[in-house]
Amino acid sequence: MQPRSSWSDYFRYAVPSLIYAVQNNLLTYGISLLGPSLFSLLGNLKIVATTLLTSVVLSKNFTKIQWISVLLLVLSFFVAKVQLLIGPPASLGNTAPVDPTAISADAGTIAEMGRFTKGLIVVIVLSLLSGSAAISNEYLLKNVDPHVSFMRKNVWTYQWGVVLNLFYLVLKMQRAESTSMFHGYSVSVGLLIVINAMLGLSVSMIMKYFDNVAKCFASSLVVYLTAAFEYFYLSARTVDGPFMLAVVIFSISSFLYMGSHNDELPKVIVTDALARCGIILPKTRVAPVK
Numbered sequence: 169m170q171p172r173s174s175w176s177d178y179f180r181y182a183v184p185s186l187i188y189a190v191q192n193n194l195l196t197y198g199i200s201l202l203g204p205s206l207f208s209l210l211g212n213l214k215i216v217a218t219t220l221l222t223s224v225v226l227s228k229n230f231t232k233i234q235w236i237s238v239l240l241l242v243l244s245f246f247v248a249k250v251q252l253l254i255g256p257p258a259s260l261g262n263t264a265p266v267d268p269t270a271i272s273a274d275a276g277t278i279a280e281m282g283r284f285t286k287g288l289i290v291v292i293v294l295s296l297l298s299g300s301a302a303i304s305n306e307y308l309l310k311n312v313d314p315h316v317s318f319m320r321k322n323v324w325t326y327q328w329g330v331v332l333n334l335f336y337l338v339l340k341m342q343r344a345e346s347t348s349m350f351h352g353y354s355v356s357v358g359l360l361i362v363i364n365a366m367l368g369l370s371v372s373m374i375m376k377y378f379d380n381v382a383k384c385f386a387s388s389l390v391v392y393l394t395a396a397f398e399y400f401y402l403s404a405r406t407v408d409g410p411f412m413l414a415v416v417i418f419s420i421s422s423f424l425y426m427g428s429h430n431d432e433l434p435k436v437i438v439t440d441a442l443a444r445c446g447i448i449l450p451k452t453r454v455a456p457v458k
Contacts, residue, residue: 177313178324184308185328187301189336192364194294201287205395206406209414210245210291212391217299225303229435237424240417248414249284322369391415 199207219238222228309321337349395415398404 180308180312181321181324182328182332184301184305185325186332187297187304189329189332191294191297191301193336194290194297198287198290198294201283201290203398203404203406205391205398205404205411206248207287207291208391208394209248209411209418210288211294212241212418213245213291214295214298215241217295218302221299221303226307229437231430231433232436233427233433234425234430235436237421240421240424244414244417244421247417248411250410326365391418 198211201207202210216238219230219234223230305325308325309318313321341349392415395407395411399407
């Protein structure tokens with residue numbers, strides 16, 4: 169007789185569903201602040217969070233080259249907005265009359281910096297949420313209810329997603345923010361829902377047969393498509409020289425992480441490395457993990 173799942177195990181699937189619900193609502197706000205191309209690049213900060221969480225929570229080890237690739241990824245974020253971060257060069261001893269155009273440009277730079285700061289905070293929160301949801305989802309798919317099929321686990325996760333989002337929608341309707349449950353729906357919105365549902369299923373399949381970090385790097389290919397579309401069709405100012413250099417660094421980072429050379433290199437045990445730095449106590453280990 170096939171074993172039955174307990175209610176406590178079923179309630180566990182509400183955890184990734186809740187995180188994904190919050191993440192999806194923050195997503196559009198982050199895009200409105202940063203723009204599609206810059207958001208797609210900075211959104212890869214989730215790789216850093218996912219790598220750290222995978223290493224600590226799931227005890228998955230990575231090579232030194234893979235950790236270097238993660239640092240290169242962080243560097244690409246700074247390169248993408250280097251002009252905004254360092255600011256315009258100051259002219260020392262300049263006694264020329266103040267140009268109103270320059271004042272207006274400075275005000276625009278300050279406003280852009282404010283939007284970038286808000287967008288960066290949103291991206292950091294989204295990265296932590298994405299890493300947490302991915303880790304919990306991978307744990308459920310691989311370690312909980314091994315007798316339950318892959319698709320049934322997805323159904324349980326989506327069931328919780330529907331319940332949680334309906335609860336949020338009812339709260340909005342009670343605050344009179346919308347008069348109907350389907351307020352604002354259109355054909356494009358319906359198409360977006362179908363695409364996101366297909367995306368969720370594909371992500372779950374990737375996590376079942378690979379891991380979260382591989383999923384992050386595979387999905388990050390959207391950077392190239394988004395940048396090309398925004399440059400050629402929207403004439404976006406964010407797709408400039410520093411941004412393209414950041415994409416090159418990002419490409420090198422992807423190769424260093426996903427390359428087959430990592431198969432021949434020893435893994436770095438993060439807990440042991442932290443113990444050597446005095447951050448945590450070392451664990452007793454019978455044999456080193458290759």
